[in-house]
Amino acid sequence: MLDPRTKLEESKIADQFAGRGLNPLIEDPDGAVVTPMVESETSTDEQVMTINMGPHHPATHGVLRLVVSLKGEYVLDLKPVMGYVHTGIEKSCEQKSFWKAIPFVERMDYLSYFFQMQAYCGCVERMIGMEIPKRAEYLRIIHMELNRIHSHLVWLGTTALDLGAMSMFWYCFNVRDRILDLFEMSAGQRMHTRYFQVGGVAEDIPVGFTEKVKAFCRETPERVDQYEALLDRNEIFLQRTRDVGIVSRERLLELGVTGPLLRAAGEPWDLRKVTDYLPYGDFDFSVPVGTVGDNYDRYRVRVAEIRESIKIIEQAVEGLPEGPHIADDRKYVLPPRDELGTSMESLIHHFKLVTEGFRVPPGELYNPVEGPRGETGCFIVADGSAKPARVHFRDSSFINLQSLKDMCVGGLVADLIVNLAMLDPILGGIDR
Amino acid sequence: MNGFPPIADTAFAEAPWLLVVKSIVIFGVMFAILPLLTVLERKLLGRFQQRYGPNRVGPVGLLQPLADVGKLLGKEHFRPDGAVPFLFAIGPLLVVLSGILAIAIIPFGNVVDGVGLYGIDVSIGILYFFAVGSIAFYGLLLAGWSSGSKYSFLGAMRAAAQLISYEVAMGLSLLGVIFMAGSLSLVDIVEAQSGLWFIVPQIVGFLVFMLAGFAETNRTPFDLPEADAELVAGYQTEYGGMRFGSFLLAEYIEITVVSAIGAAMFLGGFLGPGPDWLGPLWMGIKTFVLILMFIWIRATIPRVRYDQLMSLGWKILLPIATLNALVTAVVVTLT
């Protein structure tokens, strides 16, 4: 029902929803029928065929709709239409206290939840001026890099499936499952773990976790080699990806594209290297870049990133410092469970944090991190209360999607699918 | 079985009742095997992909096709508004029909005790295979066009283009075998391989035939007409229920037929050690090997692009097949 604070007349509501409803056509007061569908470029040329790819199409990686003008098998024009999985997460966050919004933000881009948690928690931590312990930073890095591998594996599997190499899908998901097992072990959930907290991570890793991660790091490169052997030496795969979907580096920068897409075009831009939101400087890793910027480079860059991420994880597990896993600031961090029975003060802090949450001084901040698809940024406006006044996410697939038209126009339909797959769009993140 | 191959015995005629019995037996056996083939494919794909495949219905999942057919039969015969009703219904029918017709000429063995172990031994043998095989594409075209859907239409157009490109190469690839055997009858061609299987002298022809066979049956890597990534399901997008099942059935029939023709033309068909009545066994084994190849390739190789398919067909396969036929003709004439 309506929020009682809004004090709206019932009639107004009735008018509103009668007019809106689920009817795709709405009547103007003047009687004219408004067709709110996308106008396609009407061409007099009868050879041009406009098709709707999606929203229910097996290869749009979600519920993306592409209005494509085709001449024969060639793409003349393309328009992405989105919003089919819009869930209003940004609006919902405004109704939750700062720490209760974490499960919301990680559900946007459902393949890079740790990155969104980091963007959000990092933003809040910067706003309240909180330092997080070294161990928490390392644990965050381990989980984020595992998440990056996970995301790239899902990408590799689905892309290969779009190309017709169906077995890759299962091979990739096989390894991905091991990563999810690791997440389950440390955080209790396989996806959407809510593992990062303001101040650190929710819990320390369990006994045996590091051994499992080490075993994973030992065995995965071999698997990646096998994937490469299956794809890299396959003439059909090479012909399908080489010199396809090239967009120049300058154009990509104009379009705000970041992440592996930009790096494949030869621009070594990686926030992990140039900013210090987490101590990535402690680790020795390189940023893979492509040369041409075609789909083959995009594939190579991402596969190389899997290897680099494994390197980072290995070093982070090796150098994992001892110490607390979360900051010791009772104004912002829940007290340990065992203190509740003995300490009155802890009980009060716990009660205040759980019921009201902590307050963040008024201000606004944009905090970017390097996600698997590019810059994932979180913008928070705080008005001094315990709830954020505005949470906005710069979702990399949302921005990157703008480059799809440049990649596809003039190419074939079959390449459109490959380009879209190489873009790696996650519709949950695009629509939010 | 030495020296010159026996000339096709045109005077050999069987009693009409025998023909009827043979038809029923071949039809029954084939349709008992085809569902098992679907299980086999799914099982094998599962193994290739590090998973189990169907294993819930019946022992090791053997009854899975029964469950599938039961499900498909229970579905609504959905038809889009824009479809042309008659053609929409007749499309899958034609596809299945052409596959079944082609089964008739597969030689499972030579004449044993006055019974030819084949449906019919027509003197135009392989031409018959091409003729009925082409009917399938009418089915696809009609199905795609009459669906009134753009994806179906695109799929049908691709199917038509693919037919033209690959039928030619396939025909030419078999010319060499026909030259060497000196007959069009499949039984004669098999008998002609008693000394040496044609896969050895005609290895080029065999490779071209198999490639074109993949294109003919719309299998990976040439499954463009039904490329699930681009065209949803191509010409069968709008079909549901058993009509959809018919397309699936037709695909497996075609795989079997192409494998069987390949086995007969290149792998010595029913020839093998043991008495003559073991012919069907050898034929079965050889066909099975080729079917396994179809499945194996499906699990491994990505799909080619439309223009690449065309250039492969016209610029590579066709010249190679032509050259192969020419060289064979010269060699056969000289020796």
Next chain:
Amino acid sequence: MPDAVGLELIAKEINAAHEGAVRETGHEYGSATLVIAAGKNLEVLRWLEETPGQEYTFCSSVHGADYLPAEPRFAVHYELLNRDRVERIHVKALLGDPSAGTDDRWGEGPLPTLRSSVGIFPTAEFQEREIYDFFGIVFDGHPDLRRITMPEDYVGWPQRRDFPIGGEPVIFTNTERERAGWYE
């Protein structure tokens, strides 16, 4: 990001070039903010992009915000980035609400207007559509200003702070006949 002195210098130079463009500067949480007049947004963005020594050529994000009780009420934020120096600058264009004071809960009154920055940063196309969709801020000169995430026939600007929440009717099969008009 430029330090406090550098930010003041930037503000001064912009104001010298475009009178009254920068209203305020802010420096908080390690982020430099230029608060600019809404009418001068393109001039400031172009200046920041093109002036030698500044060259904030990469626009990483454009987003809107609604500071409801405050006046001016809306803001459009541009997060600019110089990739060579790895410096970010946060440009905030404040916009008043033309229908302030009226009871305009459904956003049917006149909408705040800003000039579109798509000409300078093509990446802003989707993001300005998103701001339009959620806040009802109109971008003049945008090539294709339509709703992007909400349905095209949606009424209201859902991310505004005074947007009534919780009243969306959900239609189930058992209630569809009670919702007049949906099956017509």
